[in-house]
Amino acid sequence: DVKVTQSSRYLVKRTGEKVFLECVQDMDHENMFWYRQDPGLGLRLIYFSYDVKMKEKGDIPEGYSVSREKKERFSLILESASTNQTSMYLCASNPTGGAYEQYFGPGTRLTVT
């Protein structure tokens, strides 16, 4: 079974803090993705990575950065958290090629106060 794990299920941070969200997958997938999920908006892609040390912006990258130093790990960084970044953050991975489904982690519900 593919497993995608995220470091925290719930996180509460203060405005201006630097926040790290970690994601690890155990299936040697090349591709990894970070989404945020908001009611009525579905899932929106923040960043994705096709390989180690490689990253590309998704649809809403502003205020976020990412790091992929190892194939199995993909980190999302909020450089200076703001209240409008309060959301559910989902990580996903899949093998190279568009025909493969993405496998999702359980999500991290981040609240910025």
Add this chain to the structure above:
Amino acid sequence: AQSVSQHNHHVILSEAASLELGCNYSYGGTVNLFWYVQYPGQHLQLLLKYFSGDPLVKGIKGFEAEFIKSKFSFNLRKPSVQWSDTAEYFCAVNAPLNGDYKLSFGAGTTVTVRA
């Protein structure tokens, strides 16, 4: 990027009723189509997918979806729902021949099944 439209925001129905959720996408070329489900408190998981071949696709838990290319649609159906089908359902699409493997998701449809 493709856009995906899900027609219903919230659907409420009784057990044993039939369910149909609409999904339309904007891209005119070859697409891969997916339906994902998120049960309360659980992670997003795949219900079914279409890549090619028979446009009627069967998935897990008795769900099926029909790809109608002329209508740019991929509607999800289940003949008789159960209380356990209460969940949020997402349609998603990518366009691999366009070199675009990223998924575009619809806004989601919340389905509430009353016992």
